[in-house]
Amino acid sequence: MDDCTKVLVYGSFDGFARSTDSSLLISVVLDGGEKVEIPEEFIVSADQMVNKYKIKLKDVIARIEKFDLATKAVWINEILNELGSEYGAFKYKAGYEQGKFDGAMEHEKVTIPQFVADYIDFKKTYDFQVYGAMRAIEDHYDKRVQEWFYKGNIETFARAWLDGYTVEKEPKYTVKFKATKQYLSNDEIGLHFDPSFRSNFTKSDLEKLGLSWVFDCEGMEVEKVGK
Structure with missing residues (x-):
């Protein structure tokens, strides 16, 4: 170990003391039983120390x-x-x-x-x-x-x-245009309203089609399919 290597000293707090110049010292009892007095500015409570090897x-x-x-x-x-x-x-x-x-x-x-x-x-x-x-x-x-x-x-x-x-299993919905009572369908013809056939859509499906607004439109009836 080099002369300038910083070290930690482990021990238990054992009260206060004063140096010859009246500076505050901390009395520490080392794990081996020896008692030392260390200047206050060099003391850190154990619960303030972070062990980098134990961080999760x-x-x-x-x-x-x-x-x-x-x-x-x-x-x-x-x-x-x-x-x-x-x-x-x-x-x-x-x-x-x-x-x-x-x-x-x-x-x-x-x-x-x-x-x-x-x-x-x-x-x-x-x-x-x-x-x-x-x-x-x-x-x-x-x-x-x-x-x-x-x-x-x-x-x-x-x-x-x-x-x-x-x-996550997204719930599916049908979308009906109230005025004509036709349902939104998406098949080989493309996206359209149909009087008899209806498609089931997830919310994500409708968002991708630019139709997320149907949930807030009074002219549209959005009904959840199943439970």
Whole structure:
């Protein structure tokens, strides 16, 4: 050990003392029983020390989850920038496999919305790693992915990416134009209203068709199919 190497001294608080120049000293009983007096400015309580080898990914995530949306985005980008590409991918994978997601490997696959599944599939098609996919979420055209990700789903996204997922079953609806009592259909003819045939649409289907407004239109009757 070099002469200038910094060290930590472990012991228990044993009161106060004064030096010859009246500076405040802290009396510390070392684990071996020896008693030393150390200047106050060089003492740090044990509960204020962070052991970098005992930090768990879930603890970091828990802290990030408490931030507002903008702060979360800054933290995620900074972390991914600092880790770098290969290191970031390795640490996410290693942390997951070692149980730092609270035993996620033993859990069932997480359930995610279809639009998140579409995003994951799209990024994997282009050989993204989890760190890159998370970083690129802010620039994705479908802002629902970003809103979902930052709404307490950072860990869920990572688990879905690394261990697979199931997709939420979206309810389906029929759409009827009240004035003509015709139903919205989408078949080989294309999108049209039909007096006898009707198609079932999920909310995502209608949004992709630019028809999300039907849910708020008094002239349209939207009815859920089944339970």
